Amino acid sequence: MDSYIKQDGYKFSFDSSECSACQGFCCRGESGYIWINYQEIVKVANHLSLSRDEFSNKYIKKVKHRYSLIEKQLGYKDYACIFFDEKLNRCGIYEVRPNQCKTFPFWEQFKGNEMEARKECPAVK
Numbered sequence: 001m002d003s004y005i006k007q008d009g010y011k012f013s014f015d016s017s018e019c020s021a022c023q024g025f026c027c028r029g030e031s032g033y034i035w036i037n038y039q040e041i042v043k044v045a046n047h048l049s050l051s052r053d054e055f056s057n058k059y060i061k062k063v064k065h066r067y068s069l070i071e072k073q074l075g076y077k078d079y080a081c082i083f084f085d086e087k088l089n090r091c092g093i094y095e096v097r098p099n100q101c102k103t104f105p106f107w108e109q110f111k112g113n114e115m116e117a118r119k120e121c122p123a124v125k
């Protein structure tokens, strides 16, 4: 199967075959937000066999009117999403990860900024 993914409006493509060799650049690094909406919260909570409240209390923080997954600090200026498995270098909830993660690196902010996308992700070609 072709691992190159292209999307209209973007000059770069994404080679998903490189994900296995990456250290999880899209899930760790500087502190940031991993936005998650209500439907996604329900989906991940179900996946983890937690109630919505249990999941939210443990893994979510409110940022103004939105919600983000919390992070864990791995080192100096090195943060990771709470669901990043640093031993296996991969997402621990991959099947139910939020849309923000599914659509990476085809984000609006990278549309006219290929250099920035390349800095964030070695699979950007």
Ligand code: SF4
Pocket (backbone or CB within 6 Å): 026, 027, 034, 069, 081, 082, 083, 084, 085, 090, 091, 092, 093, 094, 097, 098, 101
């Ligand atoms: S949910 Fe998964 S893919 Fe998204 S940032 Fe967290 S570890 Fe990475």
